Amino acid sequence: MNNEVSVSITTGDNPKDAVIKGINNLGGISKFIEKDETVFIKINLTSITGFPSNVNFNTLIEIIKLCKTAGAKKVYIGSFPYENLSIKDVSDELGLKEFLEYYGGELVFLDNSDKLKISNEEKLKLQKDSFKEVEVQDFIIQYPKIILNIDKFICLNQVNVHPLFNIHLSLLNLFSCIPFKFRKIFAKENAEKDYIITDQYKKKLISRIFDIYDIKKPNLVINDLFHFMEGAGPFIYKDSKINPSKYIVCGNEAIATDYTTLKILGLNPEKNFLISHWIEKNIGILDLEKINLLGENLEEINLTFKQCKKRIEDIYVQKFNIKKGQICSGCFLQSYYLLNFLKTFLLKDLNYLPQCSYLFGANPLEPDSPNNIILYGDCAIKTTEKREFRTIEKEGRDIKTLFLKKAIMEKKNKRILEIPGCPPNIQDTLNRFLKYFKKNNLPTLNFYMKKLNKTKKTVEFDES
Amino acid sequence: MSLNKIFKENWLKILDFNAKIKEKKDFDKSQIKVRIPVTPLEIDLSLLYKLVSHIYPDFVNDKQNVLDIIISNDQKKIEKSYLHLTYKNGNHYQVKKIDYNNGFLKDQNLNNLGEIFNKCQNNLREKEGITISGLRIYTEKAIDKINSLTSNINSVDLKTYLINLCHTFYNLINKNMLYIYPEPSFMIFLKQLVKFLNFIDSSKIFISIYELFPKFNSGILFTQENLHFLVLIRKSTSNFDIKLLDLEGFDYDFNTINQKTLLKKLLKKFKIKSIYHFNFQQFLYYLDDLIESDIPFEQGRFSFLLQKLLYAYKSYEINWYSYPRPIIYNFFIKFFSRLVGYNVNLKKLSYWAIPELIINVQNSILGLLNKIIIIITDFQSIKIDKSKKQESLKETLSNAYLIKTFNGKLKNIQLLNKSDVISENQNNSLKNIRNETSSRFGYISSVISIDKSLIKLIIQNFLLNQHRFNPFSNLITLRKFRNPLYFNLYPNRKIYLNLKMRTLLPILIDKFEF
Numbered sequence: 001m002n003n004e005v006s007v008s009i010t011t012g013d014n015p016k017d018a019v020i021k022g023i024n025n026l027g028g029i030s031k032f033i034e035k036d037e038t039v040f041i042k043i044n045l046t047s048i049t050g051f052p053s054n055v056n057f058n059t060l061i062e063i064i065k066l067c068k069t070a071g072a073k074k075v076y077i078g079s080f081p082y083e084n085l086s087i088k089d090v091s092d093e094l095g096l097k098e099f100l101e102y103y104g105g106e107l108v109f110l111d112n113s114d115k116l117k118i119s120n121e122e123k124l125k126l127q128k129d130s131f132k133e134v135e136v137q138d139f140i141i142q143y144p145k146i147i148l149n150i151d152k153f154i155c156l157n158q159v160n161v162h163p164l165f166n167i168h169l170s171l172l173n174l175f176s177c178i179p180f181k182f183r184k185i186f187a188k189e190n191a192e193k194d195y196i197i198t199d200q201y202k203k204k205l206i207s208r209i210f211d212i213y214d215i216k217k218p219n220l221v222i223n224d225l226f227h228f229m230e231g232a233g234p235f236i237y238k239d240s241k242i243n244p245s246k247y248i249v250c251g252n253e254a255i256a257t258d259y260t261t262l263k264i265l266g267l268n269p270e271k272n273f274l275i276s277h278w279i280e281k282n283i284g285i286l287d288l289e290k291i292n293l294l295g296e297n298l299e300e301i302n303l304t305f306k307q308c309k310k311r312i313e314d315i316y317v318q319k320f321n322i323k324k325g326q327i328c329s330g331c332f333l334q335s336y337y338l339l340n341f342l343k344t345f346l347l348k349d350l351n352y353l354p355q356c357s358y359l360f361g362a363n364p365l366e367p368d369s370p371n372n373i374i375l376y377g378d379c380a381i382k383t384t385e386k387r388e389f390r391t392i393e394k395e396g397r398d399i400k401t402l403f404l405k406k407a408i409m410e411k412k413n414k415r416i417l418e419i420p421g422c423p424p425n426i427q428d429t430l431n432r433f434l435k436y437f438k439k440n441n442l443p444t445l446n447f448y449m450k451k452l453n454k455t456k457k458t459v460e461f462d463e464s
Numbered sequence: 465m466s467l468n469k470i471f472k473e474n475w476l477k478i479l480d481f482n483a484k485i486k487e488k489k490d491f492d493k494s495q496i497k498v499r500i501p502v503t504p505l506e507i508d509l510s511l512l513y514k515l516v517s518h519i520y521p522d523f524v525n526d527k528q529n530v531l532d533i534i535i536s537n538d539q540k541k542i543e544k545s546y547l548h549l550t551y552k553n554g555n556h557y558q559v560k561k562i563d564y565n566n567g568f569l570k571d572q573n574l575n576n577l578g579e580i581f582n583k584c585q586n587n588l589r590e591k592e593g594i595t596i597s598g599l600r601i602y603t604e605k606a607i608d609k610i611n612s613l614t615s616n617i618n619s620v621d622l623k624t625y626l627i628n629l630c631h632t633f634y635n636l637i638n639k640n641m642l643y644i645y646p647e648p649s650f651m652i653f654l655k656q657l658v659k660f661l662n663f664i665d666s667s668k669i670f671i672s673i674y675e676l677f678p679k680f681n682s683g684i685l686f687t688q689e690n691l692h693f694l695v696l697i698r699k700s701t702s703n704f705d706i707k708l709l710d711l712e713g714f715d716y717d718f719n720t721i722n723q724k725t726l727l728k729k730l731l732k733k734f735k736i737k738s739i740y741h742f743n744f745q746q747f748l749y750y751l752d753d754l755i756e757s758d759i760p761f762e763q764g765r766f767s768f769l770l771q772k773l774l775y776a777y778k779s780y781e782i783n784w785y786s787y788p789r790p791i792i793y794n795f796f797i798k799f800f801s802r803l804v805g806y807n808v809n810l811k812k813l814s815y816w817a818i819p820e821l822i823i824n825v826q827n828s829i830l831g832l833l834n835k836i837i838i839i840i841t842d843f844q845s846i847k848i849d850k851s852k853k854q855e856s857l858k859e860t861l862s863n864a865y866l867i868k869t870f871n872g873k874l875k876n877i878q879l880l881n882k883s884d885v886i887s888e889n890q891n892n893s894l895k896n897i898r899n900e901t902s903s904r905f906g907y908i909s910s911v912i913s914i915d916k917s918l919i920k921l922i923i924q925n926f927l928l929n930q931h932r933f934n935p936f937s938n939l940i941t942l943r944k945f946r947n948p949l950y951f952n953l954y955p956n957r958k959i960y961l962n963l964k965m966r967t968l969l970p971i972l973i974d975k976f977e978f
Contacts, residue, residue, distance in 0.1 A: 050833075057907040095955030105900075242832045345824055443967075443971045447971055
């Protein structure tokens with residue numbers, strides 16, 4: 001295979017035609033896969049929801065078939081899902097294992113969630129056998145050995161809008177080669193003073209994304225934007241819709257493929273956090289303007305789409321007065337998901353709730369009333385410790401006068417819901433909501449949490 | 465080429481009656497019965513007049529006079545033409561033959577009906593001094609179809625007639641045999657519906673729905689100012705019967721009589737099992753909302769229509785009545801169910817939140833682009849051992865539908881052939897069906913099978929027998945959802961299968977009355 005970086009843009013009546021054309025433009029599947037090689041296809045497998053938060057299975061089936069025709073010995077498919085979900089949960093809900101087997105692929109339970117009834121010793125042994133420990137940013141992460149030892153690595157990425165990175169690029173897809181717990185960015189106990197101002201969360205996250213990308217680079221990258229999600233995305237379907245762009249971008253290099261994808265979508269790649277980081281660190285290594293572009297003419301493509309909201313204050317949630325402070329990308333991302341979840345699924349519950357003030361970030365604005373204040377995240381909790389709303393004045397018998405006279409006394413405000421974490425975990429947040437506002441005021445949330453809290457049990461194995 | 469004698473005789477009777485109204489400005493009290501045009505349903509002439517006056521202006525046209533043109537099958541020349549003089553309320557009272565020369569339609573394109581309409585309009589204004597408000601163009605084949613539908617209308621049973629009607633209508637729409645200008649909203653709605661259903665022959669859909677209904681014998685009372693009529697609907701194992709009765713002649717004082725007493729009297733008089741009472745105008749408003757909607761429904765429109773329906777359902781004894789009273793509205797039933805932790809007060813039905821919840825859950829679980837297959841089985845059609853029934857989808861499959869959704873709205877429904885779903889060589893489990901059909905139709909996210917007997921039970925227990933206290937029968941029906949013989953789903957989505965009433969009811973029933 002020559003080392004030229006090539007990217008192909010193709011279109012067709014259906015994803016199948018477009019992806020076949022795309023791979024053929026790059027020289028055909030046999031250019032990437034040789035006989036008796038093993039292949040791993042990294043897909044989007046985020047949750048138990050329907051398309052497009054997961055991969056387009058029509059495109060996936062076609063790629064499996066192509067690999068088989070090239071003589072691949074085994075075609076593995078896998079990914080790590082979102083927090084609190086195991087691969088088994090997703091596979092059972094979507095019927096994936098059997099479906100992929102039927103088409104000649106094999107779903108890999110990277111988290112070993114298919115082997116629940118084994119002893120602790122066996123679990124540890126399995127963990128050792130399945131993962132290799134890799135040091136990343138003074139931090140040990142576990143990387144699946146199956147991907148490291150594979151002959152050929154394909155990344156099939158479903159392109160959607162993303163609240164932080166604008167677009168869900170293949171680099172983000174490759175990031176979920178590792179379990180969710182290693183993808184989380186935590187602030188140190190004594191975080192630097194400028195942690196928020198310099199948005200260390202985002203910097204660390206981007207840096208980790210590239211560290212994971214560097215561990216094993218894909219041989220073939222497919223950005224599937226044949227049907228891509230625009231609007232609120234990627235897990236919020238209420239204010240989102242599918243944009244049938246009918247394009248698929250294939251390339252032999254991830255950065256170049258992502259760069260071209262952004263251009264197709266009318267975005268400036270150099271303003272994208274991931275691409276700009278790469279350009280900054282790798283000047284001279286790959287001239288992105290000299291990518292060998294094949295297929296459709298990039299200049300003639302004019303796609304428009306609706307992006308995610310950039311400001312949390314723009315997300316309207318009934319009964320929630322949003323009071324922002326200085327925030328980093330961690331709190332932005334989690335707040336974005338949380339508020340959109342509330343807005344989408346808890347329409348009825350929000351009618352039962354009293355007016356709330358949602359304070360997040362460091363030094364947030366003053367709440368509208370001392371009642372029902374939600375302090376979201378460590379920054380909001382710590383920086384408001386001495387604020388006036390923390391205490392309330394109440395008339396009562398004064399102890400100093402041996403309860404003979406009435407006086408105005410200061411008491412701790414108990415109408416505050418503190419949600420710790422940097423950033424907080426969504427499931428934990430929702431459980432705290434349920435506890436604070438009571439189940440009978442949140443019937444829909446109660447219903448969902450009964451389901452969600454059950455899935456958490458199956459993930460505990462992975463966490464161990 | 466003209467309409468058959470039976471149809472004509474009936475039509476002339478109607479014209480004659482309507483013409484007399486113009487002269488006398490009053491109804492003839494003789495209660496002469498005619499058939500509703502093109503149907504075997506008998507009706508009092510005065511009731512027909514009143515119904516047309518209520519329905520026609522809103523759903524078809526609110527101006528006078530219509531021109532009917534019968535054209536040759538090659539659509540090049542006019543065979544015959546009739547001018548129907550109508551009142552503003554749509555009732556026809558006179559028909560006149562109009563002669564057009566053979567070249568009248570020359571160079572006219574039937575896709576541009578507006579131009580033809582204007583030409584006819586100018587011509588009639590000059591010749592007759594009359595303006596028309598509508599134009600209907602039939603091909604000779606259309607007249608053939610209508611003739612064959614109405615040839616034995618005096619003797620045909622309603623079920624056969626309705627199957628024929630659906631079939632005729634499907635042909636008229638699908639094969640461009642009928643043109644109407646301006647196109648009434650109901651026609652646009654029906655055309656969109658036929659297209660949405662992927663041109664599935666509507667008679668097949670009618671038969672499928674007909675078979676799902678158990679036996680019943682009910683009446684629906686529609687009232688409005690100056691209009692009180694009763695629709696008697698009876699379904700037996702083999703047939704189906706509808707009667708329309710004008711209650712004007714029965715001497716009920718509708719202004720003073722108590723609802724319960726009235727319904728009880730009608731129940732006894734017409735020997736029916738249950739009776740429902742609706743306001744006719746509200747019913748028409750809902751129908752109008754439905755017909756004005758684009759098909760497939762946008763999510764917002766679906767939510768609006770469902771909200772209205774649920775609101776009407778919750779407004780029992782405000783917007784609708786029934787006798788016997790639904791048992792769920794009984795105070796003691798409500799009290800005891802609340803006592804054991806189930807709040808089933810339907811007066812607090814969460815009509816405003818349920819549609820949104822359904823849409824959001826459906827969008828999230830199924831996704832914004834998906835295909836599902838629904839299989840209707842009929843276990844009663846075969847006599848095999850119960851244990852083998854699960855593997856017998858090959859014999860029990862009655863109908864299968866492929867339902868496509870895009871951006872959360874139904875895109876279309878496709879009727880599948882048995883061979884599309886069932887494989888001769890392998891085990892026809894839902895898992896295999898999903899895998900096989902995915903290679904043919906693209907990724908299928910779910911396959912659902914449901915038996916006709918279960919649907920019948922649901923209609924019987926939860927719709928028709930709402931007034932009966934039979935908790936065990938209801939529980940047995942609900943439990944059948946857990947029996948894969950009657951209801952099965954692949955992949956086994958836990959969110960559907962582990963629904964618990966205790967957690968679900970607070971979502972469906974409000975805490976307060978909003």
